[in-house]
Amino acid sequence: VSLDKLKDGLSQLNLDGYTITASTVLKKGIKATKVDVVAEGTDLPGRPLKDLREIISESNLESTIKDKSLSILQRLAEAEAIVHNCPVEEVHFQEVGHIDTIVDIVGSVYALHLLGIDKVISSPIDTGSGSVEMAHGLFPVPAPVTAELLKGVPVYASGIEKELTTPTGAAIITTIASSFQPLPEMKLSNIGYGAGGWELNEKANILRVLIGEDGDTYDMDEVFLIETNIDDMNPQIYEYIIDRLFQAGALDVYITPTIMKKSRPAHMLSIITKSEHLDNIRRLVFKETTTIGVRISKMARSILTREIREVKLPYGTVRVKIASDQNGVRSISPEYEDCKKIAMETGMPLRDVMELAMLTYTAK
Template sequence: MKTAHFECSSGVSGDMILGALVDAGLPLSKLSTGLRTLPIKGFSLKAKNVRRSTIAATKVDVVIQGNPKAPRTLEDMVRMINKAALPPPVIKQSLDVFSRMARAEARAHRVTPAKVVFHEIGVIDTIVDVVGGLLGCTLLGIERVTASPLNLGSGLVKTSHGTLPIPVPATAHLLKGVPIYTSEIQAELTTPTGAAILTSLANDFGLMPAMRVQSIGHGAGTWQIHGHPNFLRIFIGEDARMNNLQPFRSTDEHAVMIETNLDDMNPQVYDLFIERLLSGGALDVTLTPVIMKQGRPGIILGILTTRNHINAVTEMIFRETTTLGIRFHDVARTILSRTETKVKTKYGEISVKVAMLNDGTQRRSPEYRDCRQIAQQTGTPVRDVMDEVRRAIDCAESTIASKGKPKKHA
């Protein structure tokens, strides 16, 4: 499994991520070609070789030509990204990053995300940093990302909201649940953009995992800092724990299981509560019936999430349930490599999830949410919609096979 580890002793910013990826071998031309699919004009990428404390590094800058119009609200951001001809995972991750940045700004200023007007993050160079960093990892074939604890720097920084302490409030909100530390360096080392990108990419924060390193990149920060190498270092290689005998191509991740026992909840509230958990960072939610002390029937609420979302999920549990205590334990999980595609049906295009095994066998299944939405709109049973999608999948498979490109199908 191709793994990337970011070493963040000088913090992280959007341009440092781009510089590290290009320095590690990402062709700037391929990155630029992908970014040109964004429906914004008047920018280009420029890379140059620099030195930070005698160490060679790459500095990538977004060069703005003229006065191009930039989206100013989250709605504008979503509309712009959805129009881009980018890989679906990059679009999904980009939307997640900007949504989290908007929520962080909203919490800092006590407004709703829809009312956030992007000052720091609503400019073209930051859009390019976010989408470029995510696209760069995809172009390099990176499947798993880890990172070290983040150096925030210290002191004060001037922003459009005035002079603020480091880390600025938005950065602090974005880094909840992530190991961070301050240092004697009087500068903003970790920016909101860098924090949002890295916390969306990284599966875990801590020591570098065992890996066979294939390339190393140094992404230069803007300033020369006396006595400190101001760059972001990336190690890219194969996870040393994996071998060629594995039964399937997969992603290994570390996650956190959060559990609590409930015996006095109105079951009617679970539906909306679970929806909020899933939209707030939960990977999965289960309700398990149990018999508790004194013979009372109860429920074990189980929530699988990432370290980055522990605080948000915990706050939601305490706010919306009757529990007085929560327990946590780390879990490891292995996930089949998955992609998403669409098939044409008589109801229109419907998403299909595709899981890949190591021998090339593909498992395809209709996306339930799409099928449910169509069933609600047309009055058709969900079962019939899903059957239609499976027929469309079979038809597509037969067409491919007839052209001499057989596919294994489970």
């Protein structure tokens, strides 16, 4: 992004008292751009949410840029309100209320606008570790507001004892990113490196941005596969175990007949789950089966976009799962349990209920 174009966009804010500069630096031998927002005062007071909101909403920026910037600011304020136990409108940005917060938020959104970015995908977030000094004292990394903002996002600590993710940075990335996953298939067109201020011993302190076109427009996520071979358990127990595994958060459970050493017949129990359920499911497998060991592997998964809709039949409501990709709807599947319930209550054949649900949905 051209610095002059970025400055032109930021000049549409009713905000002064700062300068923005960009310089080329080397980080561990990698050329990167270091952007600095320098406030004219060294002891600026914090600003209430209302002030920051007005600066953005009363600017001359396009409505889409203002709306996205306000969404980031609101998300940041809501996290502050939770941590400090106060209403959102009473939030006073003590740690993040300076001019550079507004410039960081609006500048990021405006830069994406200049680049014509349609979708942002992020890798898991390295929060750093150690502690950070704030207005209220010394706190562990990630800081309380940062941790609040990163709920539901895959995070890790690489062992570097620095604050690598700030509240403002967390608010920006969790608002603009559509997913957090390994690098998706794409045709690269541009690569940018942004430099941080610290010189880290462990790695280059840079943020890399890869820009390109979708090579695979399917959604992707990261899952874990847990597998174990069992040859000494009553097969009747599997029904109970499968139910328990789904209750514990399994995305899928399946059993495959197999042959073990010395030609012993066995069953391979396979479970697919997200990282947040991995420990619970592993404990459940050891508790409820006779296995003495499990295999765990991490993998990327391509998935169709899914949504649940409801159709009303004369006999009740049936949920319908719609799976689609960039070319349109790929499959339509009535919810089995809903159809089974109607079939049991009415005496209709189950296949007729499922067919009626399909016809009702397609007629809509």
